[in-house]
Amino acid sequence: MKxxxxxxxxxxxxxxxxxxxxxxxxxxxxxxxxIIQHRNPISNNYLSNILSDMTGRITLEIEDKTLLKKGxxxxxxxxxxxxxxxxxxxxxxxxxxxxxxxxxxxxxxxxFADAFGVSVIGIILTGANNDGGQGLYEIKLVHGYTIxxxxxxxEAPVMPxxxxxxxxPDEILELDxxxxxxxxxxxxxxxx
Amino acid sequence: MTDDFKFSNNDEDIEVILFxxxxxxxxxxxxxxxxxxxxxxxxxxxxxxxxxxxxxELAHKAITDEAFFANILLDFSINxxxxxxxxxxxxxxRNEIIPILETYPQIKIWHAGCSSGEEVYSxxxxxxxxxxxxxxxxxxxxxxxxxxxxxxxxxxxLESIKEYTKNxxxxxxxxxxxxxxxxxxxxxxxxxxxxxxxxxxxHNLVTDGSFGEFNLIICRNVLIYFNRNLQNxxxxxxxxxxxxxxxxxxxxxxxxxxxxxxxxxxxFSSEHKIYRKNRKV
Numbered sequence: 001m002k003x004x005x006x007x008x009x010x011x012x013x014x015x016x017x018x019x020x021x022x023x024x025x026x027x028x029x030x031x032x033x034x035i036i037q038h039r040n041p042i043s044n045n046y047l048s049n050i051l052s053d054m055t056g057r058i059t060l061e062i063e064d065k066t067l068l069k070k071g072x073x074x075x076x077x078x079x080x081x082x083x084x085x086x087x088x089x090x091x092x093x094x095x096x097x098x099x100x101x102x103x104x105x106x107x108x109x110x111x112f113a114d115a116f117g118v119s120v121i122g123i124i125l126t127g128a129n130n131d132g133g134q135g136l137y138e139i140k141l142v143h144g145y146t147i148x149x150x151x152x153x154x155e156a157p158v159m160p161x162x163x164x165x166x167x168x169p170d171e172i173l174e175l176d177x178x179x180x181x182x183x184x185x186x187x188x189x190x191x192x
Numbered sequence: 193m194t195d196d197f198k199f200s201n202n203d204e205d206i207e208v209i210l211f212x213x214x215x216x217x218x219x220x221x222x223x224x225x226x227x228x229x230x231x232x233x234x235x236x237x238x239x240x241x242x243x244x245x246x247x248x249e250l251a252h253k254a255i256t257d258e259a260f261f262a263n264i265l266l267d268f269s270i271n272x273x274x275x276x277x278x279x280x281x282x283x284x285x286r287n288e289i290i291p292i293l294e295t296y297p298q299i300k301i302w303h304a305g306c307s308s309g310e311e312v313y314s315x316x317x318x319x320x321x322x323x324x325x326x327x328x329x330x331x332x333x334x335x336x337x338x339x340x341x342x343x344x345x346x347x348x349x350l351e352s353i354k355e356y357t358k359n360x361x362x363x364x365x366x367x368x369x370x371x372x373x374x375x376x377x378x379x380x381x382x383x384x385x386x387x388x389x390x391x392x393x394x395h396n397l398v399t400d401g402s403f404g405e406f407n408l409i410i411c412r413n414v415l416i417y418f419n420r421n422l423q424n425x426x427x428x429x430x431x432x433x434x435x436x437x438x439x440x441x442x443x444x445x446x447x448x449x450x451x452x453x454x455x456x457x458x459x460f461s462s463e464h465k466i467y468r469k470n471r472k473v
Contacts (some may be wrong), residue, residue, distance in 0.1 A: 004196070042279070062445070068196070083227070083229035085227065085419070086205070086228065088199070091227040093417075094270060094272055094413045094416070095234075111229055114202070114204075114232070115199050115200070115229070117200040119197075142200075
């Protein structure tokens with residue numbers, strides 16, 4: 001399978017978890033990476049600056065109708081949900097919170113499942129609420145690839161536990177192994 | 193638009209198109225140039241709350257049951273808002289724009305897509321505290337008549353007031369926020385003097401034209417629900433409706449960079465997405 005997009009959702013403890021993955025991951029140019037991290041509705045671009053340092057890639061806090069491109073890291077802004085259109089443009093959305101969260105991981109995951117189907121990899125990391133599980137399930141439903149961080153060693157187990165319950169994911173991995181596994185999955189891109 | 197990716201169109205997308213066509217033929221509302229991802233999400237959220245098996249059944253229900261269609265209309269027009277949402281924006285408005293408006297004898301303002309009115313009352317409070325209110329005429333419009341009635345009432349859930357108070361203080365509020373409302377049961381009723389110079393009216397950005405020349409147009413987090421095509425059209429409408437040197441305020445994650453009107457504006461604040469119409473045009 002050829003994967004074009006990686007979407008990662010996380011909440012409490014997310015920044016350290018993201019650092020572990022993104023400093024191991026190598027194939028940024030082959031995919032678009034979208035990160036949904038729960039955070040305070042009034043927060044600045046601190047997160048995108050940190051992610052830019054971690055990845056050495058262009059890191060954009062998504063604005064409405066931003067175009068999705070490979071090689072770029074996208075962060076969903078606080079207090080908005082992000083959807084993806086089938087022409088590759090993001091649409092932002094200020095509608096009701098989902099699972100007490102805006103941005104909601106479910107909203108973005110479902111949208112990517114719908115637009116990309118089989119070429120999306122969805123990952124749920126540490127977090128302290130139930131957001132993300134339903135979205136990951138929809139990625140699985142369209143035969144995308146699904147990974148959940150091992151809840152027993154996660155900083156906050158609720159979110160990965162719920163994602164496992166909803167989805168029965170393709171893999172449950174230790175945090176330290178996720179970056180390397182992504183390298184394998186994406187390196188195989190283009191092979192039959 | 194992008195060759196980087198392969199997007200998959202599915203049968204549901206076809207059903208969404210038929211759904212939109214059905215309500216256009218029946219009721220005259222055209223959602224064809226709304227964000228398709230947004231419309232599809234709202235339709236699917238509504239679908240699971242009904243006993244309809246698919247979107248085509250939902251379309252049948254929408255065209256045969258007008259009361260049900262009223263719910264669909266509310267689904268499509270997002271009415272989640274706050275007073276002083278993005279306090280930094282309102283602070284900027286207060287400190288940077290108001291001093292310029294202050295030099296005008298009369299000030300005409302259009303608040304487009306006012307929803308249930310929270311932001312237009314926020315604006316009214318700032319104008320009052322700056323001593324400008326009596327010189328202002330504020331047109332607050334929305335395409336949805338039901339939500340305009342809510343805006344006219346100016347009665348909000350008491351639970352929200354705590355957050356609004358916090359926002360008000362962060363936005364540089366000069367008084368106590370409680371000066372602006374009275375509490376009755378579990379509701380806060382906004383001071384009716386805030387309404388004196390606000391004209392609430394129905395206006396559909398998709399179909400209706402310009403109705404005046406304004407010094408300030410505020411339209412925040414409304415255009416995000418449109419596709420680029422319709423955004424461009426509405427941006428032209430705003431351009432035609434602004435006086436020379438007038439200000440356009442969009443939501444903090446919106447931009448006119450993709451629109452052909454970009455050349456007609458100077459960027460007044462890139463952080464808060466405030467644009468000023470060229471004085472030469």
